[in-house]
Amino acid sequence: MSKVINITDKFSTEQASIQIGKKVYPVDNSVEAVLRFEELAQDASAKSLLFAIEGALGNKAYEEIGVAKMSVANLKVLMTALLAAMQELSYEEADARFRQ
Numbered sequence: 001m002s003k004v005i006n007i008t009d010k011f012s013t014e015q016a017s018i019q020i021g022k023k024v025y026p027v028d029n030s031v032e033a034v035l036r037f038e039e040l041a042q043d044a045s046a047k048s049l050l051f052a053i054e055g056a057l058g059n060k061a062y063e064e065i066g067v068a069k070m071s072v073a074n075l076k077v078l079m080t081a082l083l084a085a086m087q088e089l090s091y092e093e094a095d096a097r098f099r100q
Contacts, residue, residue, distance in 0.1 A: 016085040025061045027085040056082045
């Protein structure tokens with residue numbers, strides 16, 4: 001008989017999120033969402049980046065934050081924060097990876 005390895009307690013149940021001001025926005029960090037985000041972000045067109053962000057945040061948060069009207073610099077900050085939340089990294093770790 002094979003040994004049963006119980007990994008139930010190893011799974012994270014915390015919701016990934018980012019905070020802007022006093023508002024906390026949940027981030028979809030499912031494998032499917034992360035792969036879609038990375039694929040769209042690699043295209044590097046403005047339209048693809050906006051679709052990637054909307055997919056990670058959802059339409060309501062995307063509109064509330066005003067992503068489409070952000071400066072490019074703020075868009076980079078937001079994308080870095082989303083990558084950090086999706087991969088359970090600190091903002092600084094994600095920023096260092098994003099710059100490479």
